[in-house]
Structure formats: structure tokens, C-alpha cells
Amino acid sequence: xxxxxxxCEFPNIIVDLTSIGIAAVDTRMNIILWNRFMEFHSxxxxxxxxxxxxxxxxxxxxxxxxxxxxxxxxxxxxLAFTSWQQRPFLFKFPNTRSITTYIPFMYQDCSxxxxxxxxxxxxxxxxxxxxxxxxxxxxxxxxEATEQAVQLQETSQRDGLTGLYNRSFFYEQISNxxxxxxxxxxxxxxxxxxxxxxxxxxxxYGHLAGDEVIRIVALKLLKTLRDSDTLVRYGGEEFALxxxxxxxxxxxxxxxxxxxxxxxxxxxxxxxxIQTTVSIGVSEITEGITADQLIKKADKAxxxxxxxxxxxxTCFSATPRT
Amino acid sequence: xxxxVLIVDDSAFSxxxxxxxxxxxxxxxxxxxxxxNEALVALTSRKFDIMFLxxxxxxxxxxxxxxxLKNRQDIHCKIFVVTADIQPKAKQLxxxxxxxxxxxxxxxxxxxxxxxxxxxxx
Amino acid sequence: xxxxxxxxxxxxxxxTEISNIGMGKAGSALAEALGCLVYLNVPEIMLVKSSGLxxxxxxxxxNLEDINIVRQAFSGDLTGEAIILLxxxxxxxxxLLGYEPSETLNQARQKELLLDMSNSITxxxxxxxxxxxxxDTSLSPPNMVCFEQPAKMFYRLLFxxxxxxxxxxxLVRVKFHLKNRExxxxxxxxxxxxxxxxxxxxxxxxxxx
Numbered sequence: 069x070x071x072x073x074x075x076c077e078f079p080n081i082i083v084d085l086t087s088i089g090i091a092a093v094d095t096r097m098n099i100i101l102w103n104r105f106m107e108f109h110s111x112x113x114x115x116x117x118x119x120x121x122x123x124x125x126x127x128x129x130x131x132x133x134x135x136x137x138x139x140x141x142x143x144x145x146x147l148a149f150t151s152w153q154q155r156p157f158l159f160k161f162p163n164t165r166s167i168t169t170y171i172p173f174m175y176q177d178c179s180x181x182x183x184x185x186x187x188x189x190x191x192x193x194x195x196x197x198x199x200x201x202x203x204x205x206x207x208x209x210x211x212e213a214t215e216q217a218v219q220l221q222e223t224s225q226r227d228g229l230t231g232l233y234n235r236s237f238f239y240e241q242i243s244n245x246x247x248x249x250x251x252x253x254x255x256x257x258x259x260x261x262x263x264x265x266x267x268x269x270x271x272x273y274g275h276l277a278g279d280e281v282i283r284i285v286a287l288k289l290l291k292t293l294r295d296s297d298t299l300v301r302y303g304g305e306e307f308a309l310x311x312x313x314x315x316x317x318x319x320x321x322x323x324x325x326x327x328x329x330x331x332x333x334x335x336x337x338x339x340x341x342i343q344t345t346v347s348i349g350v351s352e353i354t355e356g357i358t359a360d361q362l363i364k365k366a367d368k369a370x371x372x373x374x375x376x377x378x379x380x381x382t383c384f385s386a387t388p389r390t
Numbered sequence: 391x392x393x394x395v396l397i398v399d400d401s402a403f404s405x406x407x408x409x410x411x412x413x414x415x416x417x418x419x420x421x422x423x424x425x426x427n428e429a430l431v432a433l434t435s436r437k438f439d440i441m442f443l444x445x446x447x448x449x450x451x452x453x454x455x456x457x458x459l460k461n462r463q464d465i466h467c468k469i470f471v472v473t474a475d476i477q478p479k480a481k482q483l484x485x486x487x488x489x490x491x492x493x494x495x496x497x498x499x500x501x502x503x504x505x506x507x508x509x510x511x512x
Numbered sequence: 513x514x515x516x517x518x519x520x521x522x523x524x525x526x527x528t529e530i531s532n533i534g535m536g537k538a539g540s541a542l543a544e545a546l547g548c549l550v551y552l553n554v555p556e557i558m559l560v561k562s563s564g565l566x567x568x569x570x571x572x573x574x575n576l577e578d579i580n581i582v583r584q585a586f587s588g589d590l591t592g593e594a595i596i597l598l599x600x601x602x603x604x605x606x607x608l609l610g611y612e613p614s615e616t617l618n619q620a621r622q623k624e625l626l627l628d629m630s631n632s633i634t635x636x637x638x639x640x641x642x643x644x645x646x647x648d649t650s651l652s653p654p655n656m657v658c659f660e661q662p663a664k665m666f667y668r669l670l671f672x673x674x675x676x677x678x679x680x681x682x683l684v685r686v687k688f689h690l691k692n693r694e695x696x697x698x699x700x701x702x703x704x705x706x707x708x709x710x711x712x713x714x715x716x717x718x719x720x721x
Contacts, residue, residue, distance in 0.1 A: 130610075132610040132611075132612065133609065133610035133611055133612075134610070135610065136608075136609055136610035137609075137610070137628070139545070140545040140546075140632060143541055143544050143545040144541050144542070144545050144632060144635055144636055144639075145639070146631070146632070146635035146636070146639065146651070147631075147635070147650070147651060148628070148631060148632075149627070149631065149653040149654065150624075151624075151627070151653070153620075153623075154620045154621070154623050154624035154627065155620065155624055179653075401525055401528060401529040401532075402522070402525055403522070403525050403526040403529045403718075403719065404529045407529075446532065446554045473536065474532040474533040474534075474535065474536030474537075475536045475539060476536050476537070476539075476540045477539055477540050477543050477549065477550065478543075479549050494536070495532075495533045495536065496533060
């Protein structure tokens, strides 16, 4: 076949195309071209649609918006686009992969362009429809997976450095423990443990040394735990210890033991010897107390330890010290 | 006697294009101004038969000139606005402000000729 | 790398004037397409060097807070990219584009509206210039670079941390807004170094005619 003869076949090739949808409407929105792709997916033969108003054939098309878009193309003589990312589809065609994919409709990218005659007058517009279901599916799955991963990280309850539970877990846990203690009318004490002069350690020996100090302190605290106790890394250089069954006095004894152990410990980092101490605040549950109030009391006691020289244990006292 | 013509446009290229569109045997004495202020100075210093006025210019633009002239009883001159801004509202506003004609750029020879004849300037 | 192209003052004057004419026609077409009075201000033309891009970017976003950026490439005789900055008020023009009054503009719809407006403005302005120069060009689909991000991200989002691999570009800047509507956009058409030769050629023949 000569090239010219072949070129004359182009309109038929376009019409018979099954991988891209091509439709055309005149300036009054009547369908003047409907190719095989469109036939297959709409289940409407071209003889059924030719000459008919496109909005009559497809009442679910957003008429007002699409008409304005087409009219804009006619006036500007340009190309307009729709993307599945903003609008899943223009034509509501059922998804062909109906057995394996749960998405009910075909995702589409469409282009609209003006058809001009030899005099340059616009006689209508052409609409091309590209099936983007595979791309959309893949991207949506990726998005889902990413969202899940992020969510997992957020709700993760472990502190990376020490392996201890973290702050978000602590709040959950302390509420539960307080409720339980009240229900069974048992004691419960809370210890807030803060490493003294931590900033100075970081500044003097570096952040990696600081991290090592936190790790060692965490280990020492862990060793003292009983089964029912909860130890969390509460903040940068702060730990919380929930001790069920123990009242303030008993909690204070545990606290003092911990203070001694850490005072005596020599932490080796890169051949340097680092010594550190901790300040501890102790509180206990009383009649009608909330978890929040329990934490606040321990915090106040911790503050007092710091104020009075550090490396000590203070029990919360309602009466101000003189 | 030649017509005295004032061309007001900040673009040298545009002024040249305008002169190219003038009818062949049209006898004219041309003065050029590059913005509205220069135009007003020229208009108060001598009488012009016609002014070709661009709309978008720095300092004082075409609309500014038209507004000033509306209140000046002593300046009589046919005003042809020649502009790239061809929206209907702009045309309407110019007519309200006293323009005799509103012509799109690039200026078409025939359109200019027709308008000049219409206003007795040819 | 193509060689440096220089434009004489006269050539820049011609370019400014025909961009002006192009924008006039674009404004008229957009007004008809949107059914609303359109303001396209006089375009600013400048030759930019890639070394001055950061400084230029900072100047351009000086008084802006949150912005949307759309990008659209074009090819043919004229090649390059249009970068369109848009304000937040997509709601103010939803009726012009045929969205139902009852339809709330969720993020997807707002993005769609911004992409649509960018596409219309860019094609009208680009065609305006191309026709005056008697050169061909066609636009690729628009692409959302960012949606409601702080303006100071402008340079980083567009040009990243890499040095641009071009030397010069011709920049045409056009500001667009609608009468009685909050909607505004600021468009930067960068003509790539490749097309500068063709542009200069067209301008020269216009000057000599």
C-alpha cells in the first residue's frame, strides 16, 4: 500500500482503536465520533449514539462543568485536560479487571481539543479517554502502605535508644494502673527520675556520650523492676517508674536504692569516665486522685530535689517547705 | 494643508508600525510622545487635528489622558485609541471618556482609512 | 550548550510590544471563555541568567504567604516551561467554571480548578505571543508542583538543590486577575535557550518589515 493510501486509512484506524477512547461532539454537544474503545466500555454502539446529545446519552456526566470546559476549548482553541488524580473519571465505565480489583470504575485521564476546519473555524471538540486504572491502583496501594507505615511509627510504643516504653505508652499505662489501684483499694506510687546536669554531659562529652549515659541509667533502672512495675523513658533525660502496691514511703526506699546505684556507677565512653547522679520525685495515690494529679505531684517533688541540690529523693508534700 | 498628528505610545516599534499603516497620500505633520504626560504637554503647546493614543504606558496611561482631556474645554482634538487591550469594557470606557475611535493593534490599514474618512480627516 | 543570544534594545522593545499585543488578544479570549472581565497587565520581559535565579525567585515571592504552583512545559518552535503562581481563592470563581453552587470544593476540586485556570491562562498567553512571532508551540498537561505551601518554598520546589543546566532564558511575566473576584495568578514563561535563536530571528524580521 502506498504511504498516501495508508494515510487515508488513519480515520478508520482511530475509530477501530481499542486502547484509547476517542469521541467527538459538535458545537451543540451532539456526538459525531464514537470509537471502538468507547463502544466496548459504554456498551453503546456508535449507531446508537451518533447524532445524539452526549449529556442525554450519559446523564451522569457533570453537565454544567463539562459544557463550560468544552466551550472554553472552543473559544481558546487549546487543549484541556482532566486527571484521575483530581477526578477519578469522566465517563462512568465499569472497571474491566472486575474480578481481581476492588475499584468499581475505570480511572481516566482525558484530553479535550478543538476540531478546526480549513478556514480555522471550530466545528467541535475531540475527547480522548485513557484508561489509568492500573496506574491509579498502584499509586493508591502505595499511598495506603505509606500511610500505614507512618501511622505505625506514630503509635509505636517503644523508645528507639533504650528499648523502653515511651511517653505515649506511659499515659495509657498510668491511667490504667490508677484505675486498677482504686478499684482494688491498693497503693500505688510514681517515681520521676531525672539525670542531673545532662546538658553539661552533652556539652562536655558530646551527644553520643549523652546517649550512652541514658542507656546505662535505663539499664540500671530496669534491673530493679519487679513484674508489676512499669518503667518508661518519659523524656530526653527523664524516666518514670510506676510501682503498684507500694505507698510513698515504700516507693521512696526504692528511689533511694536507685539513686545510690547510679551515683556509684562509672560510665565508660570512648575511654572517658563519666559519673552522673539523678534527682527523684515520689508521689502516691490518694483518695479521688487522677492520673494527671499523681504525675503533677511527682513532678513537684522532683523539682524540689533539683532545687535542694540534686542527687536526692524527695517525697511530695502538700505543705510548703520553709 | 497637512494634518497635525500626535502619536502617543511608549514603544518606538509601535509608533513605527502605526506610521506604516498611514494611508499613502495622507499629508501629515507628526509629533511623537512616549507617555501621557508628554502628550498633555504637547497638546497644550499647539493644536492637533488627531491624536493616536496607546492605553498602556508608564506614568500617565491612556485612560489618564482621556480623563484629563474630558475636563479641558480648551483642547479640541480627535482621539483615536490604538491598543492591544481589546476587551469590550475597555472600548466602552474609552468611548465614554470621549474617544472618537477604538482600534486594535496591530493596526490594519483599511480599518484606519475607514475611520479617518468617517471623521473627516482624509 | 547553545551559544549566548543577545537582544538589542530595539529587539527587546519589539518583543515587549508584540507580547503586549499577544496579551491583549489573550485577555479578550479569556474574557470570552470565562464570561468575566479579565485583567492581564503589561508583560514584563527580561533576559535571565541561571546564576541569578535564586535572587529573582526571592524577589518574586516577596510579599506572598501561602501559594499554589502549577507548571506546564511547552515544545515546538518555542520550548520552555510556564510556572504559574496562584492565590488561594479558588472558591471565588467556582461558578465561572461550572461547579454546582452546592458542591463543596474539596482539595481535589480546588486542585482541578487551579490546574484548569492555569491551563487556560497559559495557553491563551503563549498562543498570543507565538502567533505574533509566527512560531509554533504546544503545551503539555499542567502539573501541580505544590498546593498551599509557604511561598518561601518557591525556589526549592521548582529548582531543587541542583544547579540549573541552562545558562540563559527569556522570561515573560504576566499578572492576571479578574474584576470583582479574589482570584489572581502570576505567570512566568521561561523560554529555553534553544528557542532564543528562533525568537530573535522572528523579532528581527518584524523590525525590518
